[in-house]
Amino acid sequence: MSDEHLIEHRIDRQELLRGHFLHAFRDTVRLPDQKTATREYVVHPGAVMIIPLLQEPDGLKLVLERQYRYPVGQVMIEFPAGKLDPGEDRWGCAQRELLEETGYTARQWARAGVLHPVIAYSTEVIEIWFARDLHLGNRQLDDGEFLDVFTATPTELMAWCREGQVTDAKTLTGALWLQNMLSGDWPLTWQSVA
Known part of the structure; x- marks a missing residue:
């Protein structure tokens, strides 16, 4: 089946903004x-986006952040x-961001999928990765980056999503992936870091 009856074709482009990392067009x-x-x-x-799974003696925890x-x-x-x-591999980016923001490295990784958080006005694509077999080191936050790292159970995260305390689109999508991965409905293929 062809989608041609839905497709729009660009006939002109005007640059509106060239910022530090965003570029806007009309x-x-x-x-x-x-x-x-x-x-x-x-x-x-x-x-x-990384969904870090931390196996604790009292059960599975998630590594999360609080950021303004x-x-x-x-x-x-x-x-x-x-x-x-620019030019960065997505898995490499996931490893870098996990370490920089949380201080954790992971020995096992699984690519889950992608999400388009704001399809009406952005080309942004976020690749979703799971990380496990975590080991804590030192965070390496960017200049001007301030965030708290904490852990929560999957049950706590799901409650915060339901209650409206979590409204970030990528985290809500991550919670969906987590729920389906834990139930066995969406299995992952894990790979080890060499």
Whole structure:
């Protein structure tokens, strides 16, 4: 089945902003009915999110973060995540971000999938990784980065999602992946770090 009856074709592009890591455009597009419209969107370099699984004597814990997010003006509960550097491998980015933000390294990793957090106005794609067999070292936060690292059980995270304490789209998607992975419905293929 063809999707041609849904596809919009760019006929003009105007750059609106070239920031430190965001790039905004306004495109004129030809719609499937041959009319024209404008589309404003942000080009994003891509990112990764990590779901770190910490096996404790009293059961499975998740490594989470609390970070103030300026655009929404509040402290958010999130899984560790970060943007790709130019030319960076996604798995390498996941390993780097986990260490920088939490201080943990992982011996085993599994790629879960991808999510598009804001498809109406951004090209951002976030690759989802699980990490286990964690070992704590020293965090290496970026300049100007402030966050708290803490652990919680999967049950606690799911309750925070249900109660509206977790509203971050990537973390909600991560909770869905976690729930289905733990139930066995969405199995993962694990690989070890050499």
